[in-house]
Amino acid sequence: MPGDKPRALDKARTLGADAVILDLEDAVAPEHKASAREHVRAALAQPWPVPVLLRLNAPGTPWHEDDLALAAHPALGGVVLPKVEAPPTLAGPQPVLHPVWAMIETPLGVLNAAAIAAAPGVAGLIAGANDLARALRTRPHPGRAPLLHALSAVVLAARACGRVPLDAVYNDVRDPEGFARECAQGRALGFAGKTVIHPGQIEPAHAAYGVGEAEADTARALVAAWNVARAAGQSVATFQGALVEQMHVDEAQETLALWAAQGKR
Known part of the structure; x- marks a missing residue:
């Protein structure tokens, strides 16, 4: 959920997802970063029925240090780090003790996935197919054939280290059939679940990754x-x-x- 949309943050409590990621990164424009952080802080003051994770802006960006301060919030259940390419650290003004979910969305991240997954405090790996496809200069493919090696590498690294692998988002929220196919493919590859970007994707993901x-x-x-x-x-x-x-x-x-x-x- 984008952190700069308070109504969406309120609605997220009612959607029935297994967890919610409050996003300060790609879904928030630069001019809205500071207000998004405050909206998220307000949302964390309210009770949540599921774990809440916070996706930070990457190290080296102008917003990372302020995001790290918020990442120490006791109501969080985890921290999502984008574009991780090496075993992650969270060195900020306050200790961040929450589990880390590392997004693997660059070629170097894929090559170092095993070392990232083995790092202390890492709970799981999240495939980031959009940025990865761009970095690999692939062409769109309905079966994700250009990405299958990288996706399997993420699963292999996570499973080898006892971490949870989560599949990437599906961009076309108007294509439920395509979403269902990608969920089935992700489960066949060994992913434990699917990250979603629209409320309509939650129940199909539950159906695909759950037990009938x-x-x-x-x-x-x-x-x-x-x-x-x-x-x-x-x-x-x-x-x-x-x-x-x-x-x-x-x-x-x-x-x-x-x-x-x-x-x-």
Whole structure:
């Protein structure tokens, strides 16, 4: 959500997203940076039903130091750093102890994604496809073929370090079919979720990255088949004609944990 739009900030509390990023960077024009910071400060004084993250302007910009001071706000649940190309640090006038979400949106960021993900305090990596495509001089492609290597590199780095990888935004808010296709692709690549820029994208993202009732039922049945096999002294089981090992059971239990989390949401 752009930080310079107070009505949008108020509405963000009601949209049902899993988290909200309040943006001080690209979505805010230079002349509105200072007022956006104050609008965000006011918004953070109100209760939020979900974690709130703050996207800062990058180091070296005229606004970074003032953003860092706000980033220490105790109501924040995390800080989003744009165009990260090396293990991040938050050296400001006040200590920033919130988890860091590093945006990987440059070629150097992709090449250093593993080191960034391994840095202390990093909670996850967020793919920034727009800036990355521009830096790579690619052409628009409906299947994101020119970016697939970079997107997979972000997922690989995040998963290797136990961090959360989030897919990039989808720009055309009037194209729900395209958004659904990109969500399906992102989940297939291994992303854990999708960043969104319009309220209409929230529920489709939940549907794509969440667990349906049929999927949960299948996971329960697989775990039950495994328990029966183990109780009989067997090291493996079969379920729906396929071999089941501990790895498959762990995956099914993760699916059921996500199903339970959706219910709480």
